[in-house]
Amino acid sequence: MLVCAGLSKNFAKSASGFATKRFASTKTLREALQEVIPAKQEQLKKLKAEHSQAIVGDVKVENIIGGMRGLKGMLWDASVLDPIEGIRFHGLTIPDCQKVLPAAPDGKEILPESMLWLLMTGKVPTPEETRQLSRELAEKGELPKFVEQLIDSLPQTLHPMTQLGIGVSALNHDSAFQAAYERGIKKSEYWTYTLDDCINLISRLPALAARIYRNVYKSGSEMPAIDKNLDLVGNYSQLLGYGHNKSLTEYLRLYIALHGDHEGGNASAHTAHLVGSTLSDPYLSYSAALYALAGPLHGLANQEVLRWQLAMQKEIGSDITHGKIKDYLWKTLKGGQVVPGYGHGVLRNPDPRFIALQEFCNTLPELRESPIIRLVNMTSEIAPEVLKEHGKTKNPYPNVDATSGCVLYHYGLTEFKYYTVIFGVSRALGALTQLVWARALGLPLERPKSLSIDAIEKIVKSS
Ligand SMILES: CC(C)(COP(=O)(O)OP(=O)(O)OC[C@H]1O[C@@H](n2cnc3c(N)ncnc32)[C@H](O)[C@@H]1OP(=O)(O)O)[C@@H](O)C(=O)NCCC(=O)NCCS
Numbered sequence: 040m041l042v043c044a045g046l047s048k049n050f051a052k053s054a055s056g057f058a059t060k061r062f063a064s065t066k067t068l069r070e071a072l073q074e075v076i077p078a079k080q081e082q083l084k085k086l087k088a089e090h091s092q093a094i095v096g097d098v099k100v101e102n103i104i105g106g107m108r109g110l111k112g113m114l115w116d117a118s119v120l121d122p123i124e125g126i127r128f129h130g131l132t133i134p135d136c137q138k139v140l141p142a143a144p145d146g147k148e149i150l151p152e153s154m155l156w157l158l159m160t161g162k163v164p165t166p167e168e169t170r171q172l173s174r175e176l177a178e179k180g181e182l183p184k185f186v187e188q189l190i191d192s193l194p195q196t197l198h199p200m201t202q203l204g205i206g207v208s209a210l211n212h213d214s215a216f217q218a219a220y221e222r223g224i225k226k227s228e229y230w231t232y233t234l235d236d237c238i239n240l241i242s243r244l245p246a247l248a249a250r251i252y253r254n255v256y257k258s259g260s261e262m263p264a265i266d267k268n269l270d271l272v273g274n275y276s277q278l279l280g281y282g283h284n285k286s287l288t289e290y291l292r293l294y295i296a297l298h299g300d301h302e303g304g305n306a307s308a309h310t311a312h313l314v315g316s317t318l319s320d321p322y323l324s325y326s327a328a329l330y331a332l333a334g335p336l337h338g339l340a341n342q343e344v345l346r347w348q349l350a351m352q353k354e355i356g357s358d359i360t361h362g363k364i365k366d367y368l369w370k371t372l373k374g375g376q377v378v379p380g381y382g383h384g385v386l387r388n389p390d391p392r393f394i395a396l397q398e399f400c401n402t403l404p405e406l407r408e409s410p411i412i413r414l415v416n417m418t419s420e421i422a423p424e425v426l427k428e429h430g431k432t433k434n435p436y437p438n439v440d441a442t443s444g445c446v447l448y449h450y451g452l453t454e455f456k457y458y459t460v461i462f463g464v465s466r467a468l469g470a471l472t473q474l475v476w477a478r479a480l481g482l483p484l485e486r487p488k489s490l491s492i493d494a495i496e497k498i499v500k501s502s
Pocket of ligand 1: 335336337340372376377378379380381382383384431433438439440
């Protein structure tokens with residue numbers, strides 16, 4: 040039990056000794072996790088003991104040369120992605136989450152800390168538990184001075200994602216896991232120090248990401264202090280300079296909660312898992328994940344979508360018609376480019392995250408009437424038909440990035456090179472959850488077998 044004798048009952052203590060104020064009779068995230076870990080450990084132990092040799096699928100040549108698409112080869116509990124239905128977080132669909140996960144006192148969108156709680160524990164937190172977690176994150180949210188100086192020393196021309204990765208890896212200076220590992224701890228204790236690091240990292244991401252934003256785009260502006268009474272995104276929005284815009288703050292909460300996890304095989308989550316499996320600490324593991332997220336086929340797509348939609352807007356002018364959009368789509372495809380915001384490695388239907396963000400837009404008149412959002416909507420009505428006719432992509436429907444950046448743009452956050460950083464703040468929720476669980480379950484070093492073309496041919500001939 041982590042409420043220790045020397046502290047008042049209203050404080051909970053982390054593995055590295057940080058005491059956080061708590062609401063009476065409310066569980067901390069650590070305590071909630073502690074309750075669920077033993078059953079999962081038992082479940083995995085039993086599976087291993089009784090079914091280690093059971094077959095769960097075939098490996099086809101197309102899996103090996105096709106980026107391991109569809110290959111069932113990873114353990115990931117927090118979310119499952121169905122090609123048709125989309126994502127479920129511990130069994131809950133996005134509309135379920137919107138119904139049951141606590142929102143901010145002045146809002147109605149999912150608070151990312153309530154999503155974090157769900158991902159970590161598989162349980163829906165109470166509003167008090169969520170508030171307590173918000174408080175803990177805000178209390179731990181300041182950046183160490185040397186990280187501020189490091190970020191301030193970077194050239195403004197360095198891509199914000201590169202800066203984010205640098206900042207996150209430098210935060211490992213204070214890694215509780217690394218220090219404990221060097222000291223010598225039992226394997227069964229790994230998860231608790233990993234949790235410390237993950238919470239610290241998540242808490243510091245808003246200050247880090249906002250500092251990068253201000254350095255690159257708002258040079259000389261003064262960043263406010265973290266408000267201990269605000270939630271994670273309330274603070275992030277304020278630090279960015281958009282705290283006055285309640286609609287944007289709410290949008291950011293929804294966006295960050297929904298982007299938190301998307302199964303384990305996507306490039307960023309998988310990278311965090313792979314690097315973490317070497318027992319690299321969560322800061323190093325997540326900085327590696329951020330560089331996977333920075334690729335145009337993954338997290339950079341939201342920036343690409345906006346660039347592409349703005350170019351379309353410029354070419355079409357104000358008289359937008361489906362016909363003109365169709366022509367522009369064909370021009371993109373005939374130019375040998377992909378249509379950004381469409382297609383997916385797993386999904387074969389419109390992305391429910393796209394639908395949720397569209398619904399958010401539909402509730403607000405200013406978004407319904409926004410030229411860029413109208414263009415996104417009209418594009419989503421025509422693009423699937425064009426992509427089907429083009430005949431290449433397995434999924435002609437919009438993914439979440441088809442709309443995500445355009446809402447930010449509408450609200451004046453127009454620096455689209457920054458958008459993937461917001462995604463990076465979000466994806467930490469799922470990737471870091473899995474790092475905690477990988478340590479709790481004692482998952483081993485990841486090491487798939489690779490084959491040469493000759494070796495594959497030999498296997499094919501002999502079978
Ligand atoms: C997401 C994405 C990388 C998935 O890639 P994937 O799993 O290889 O997709 P598919 O299996 O459907 O690809 C089959 C073919 O269709 C093409 N294709 C896929 N999506 C396409 C799109 N949006 N526009 C045009 N062509 C597309 C692929 O380039 C590939 O062509 P190739 O055989 O010449 O290499 C891909 O759909 C894409 O590039 N989309 C645009 C970028 C984007 O929105 N990324 C964000 C993802 S959340």
